[in-house]
Amino acid sequence: MSTVVEVLSIAGSVSIQDHGRAGYQRYGVAEGGAMDRFALHQGATLLNNSTDAAVLEMAGAGARLEISGEKTAFACTGAPMSLQINGQTLRWNSSFVAAPGDIVEIGSASQGVYGYLHIAGGFEVPAILGSRATHSRAGFGGHEGRVLIAGDKLAAAGSGIDIQMRGLPPEDYFNSELIRIVWGAQAHLFDQNIRSRFLDTTFTMTMRRDRMGARLSADDETFLPASGLTGISDAVLAGDIQIAGDGAATVLLADRQPTGGYPRIATVISADLGAVAQMRSGRQFKFGLLGVSEAVDVLRAQDRRVRQLSSLLQPLVRDPSEITDLLEYNLIDGFTTGEEPVPIQPSAKK
Numbered sequence: 001m002s003t004v005v006e007v008l009s010i011a012g013s014v015s016i017q018d019h020g021r022a023g024y025q026r027y028g029v030a031e032g033g034a035m036d037r038f039a040l041h042q043g044a045t046l047l048n049n050s051t052d053a054a055v056l057e058m059a060g061a062g063a064r065l066e067i068s069g070e071k072t073a074f075a076c077t078g079a080p081m082s083l084q085i086n087g088q089t090l091r092w093n094s095s096f097v098a099a100p101g102d103i104v105e106i107g108s109a110s111q112g113v114y115g116y117l118h119i120a121g122g123f124e125v126p127a128i129l130g131s132r133a134t135h136s137r138a139g140f141g142g143h144e145g146r147v148l149i150a151g152d153k154l155a156a157a158g159s160g161i162d163i164q165m166r167g168l169p170p171e172d173y174f175n176s177e178l179i180r181i182v183w184g185a186q187a188h189l190f191d192q193n194i195r196s197r198f199l200d201t202t203f204t205m206t207m208r209r210d211r212m213g214a215r216l217s218a219d220d221e222t223f224l225p226a227s228g229l230t231g232i233s234d235a236v237l238a239g240d241i242q243i244a245g246d247g248a249a250t251v252l253l254a255d256r257q258p259t260g261g262y263p264r265i266a267t268v269i270s271a272d273l274g275a276v277a278q279m280r281s282g283r284q285f286k287f288g289l290l291g292v293s294e295a296v297d298v299l300r301a302q303d304r305r306v307r308q309l310s311s312l313l314q315p316l317v318r319d320p321s322e323i324t325d326l327l328e329y330n331l332i333d334g335f336t337t338g339e340e341p342v343p344i345q346p347s348a349k350k
Contacts, residue, residue: 003072003119003156007148011061011107015134016125016142016154018054024129025235025258032133032141035114035211035254035277038306039078042168043118045309046075046095053122053157054132056148058115062106063148065117071099072156073120073163079112079174079278094167094316112174112278121158135255137212165316168309176275178288182295184240184264189225198223198265199289203249207281211255214276215248222247225263233261239268239276251276269295271302 007014019040020033034040034057044051056063062081075095076083083090084105090096098104109115125132125143134142143152187195201218208215224247236242240252242262251268252260253276268276269290279285290298 001069002124002159003067004069005104005119005123005154005156006066006068007150007152007154008064008066008103009150010063010148012063013059014063014148015057015136015146016054016123016148017057017133018122018131019052020133020254021129021131028258029129030135030138030255030258031238032135032211032255033131034116034133036078036116036274038171038173038274038302039114039116041306041309042077042093042171043075043116045313046077046166046168047073047118047120047163049118049120049122052131053118054125054142055119055123056117056154058106058117059113061108062115062117065104065106067098067102067104068100069155070159071097072159073097073165074104075118076106076115077118077168078115079109080170081109081115082107091167091316093170095163095165097163097165111280113280114277119156120163121156124155124157137255166313167316168312168314173275174278174280175283176272176279177285179276179285180269180272180290180295180298181239181241181266181287182269182290182292184266185234186225186231186263187265189227189231189263190223190243190265191226194223194225195265197221198249199287202284202286205279205281205283205285209281211253213242213250213252213256214279215250217248223249223265231261231263233259236260236264237267239270239273240264241266241268253277269298271295271298 017034020031021029022031025031043055044053073095076092080092083092085098085102128141132141136146139145201221203216203218206215206217223243236252236256236259238252238256242250242252242260242264244250244262
């Protein structure tokens, strides 16, 4: 018997995601996958999961879920959201156990946009083209090719009853004021004056955003190239910044189209894509230019950071044998004679 998660109600937009479908863009299939890949790695580390395990991605707010079947371990990462099990508040960025009959409630995000619910072994849904990620526009992947609705039931692919409860230190990349870029594929179409203005401009994340891309506003600044929009359609990358016909910039994200004809003035570096995805509407920021070699160095540093996540794990329940001053802790609040409780005064040290 496996663990089953039933959706009782949905507060935001919730879908199954994983690492995406790399290598199929040449055939017209978008890569897709989680908007915040670093949060995927955090969850995999907390639960000893494979890095391609399927998770629930929650945009803005989560869901109310009921557990049945086997007891197993879960973890929550990404944008911090309110988290309760049977009404008891739990710590974000940590693992926890839920048993049959338990109700897990995930509320609104306090910062950032995308939160993630991980289950030991990942969620069991069919793999299509090497991925379980939902692409709702194309109608395939995940659970029936769509976002989740009340009544959906999802099974776990594995078991995690023996997983130690652990946490990771909180991360702060949800309110970035500087997003690093390299010049894009068509940067040569923009004269030096336009490129300089682009770097000097303070942009605002608008509400016109989804998993495909995020449109930016820049007051009255526009960035149309002198040659206009006469380029041919070619392959686009995650993080490409397109300049549309009105001169406004849009950052392409996980569910971006495979090809595009609008000129791309710049590309957000891979290491900062999660920060862009997690940026809330109304936030202001600027772009900072890196050379290609500098961008590669930043990506290598992020890879090292991911590999070091396991060294940052913190046990949520301490083994008494590891507490050197155990006698200094007040482990009992009082005792009873069968009539009235007799309080014990806490020690001065703890």
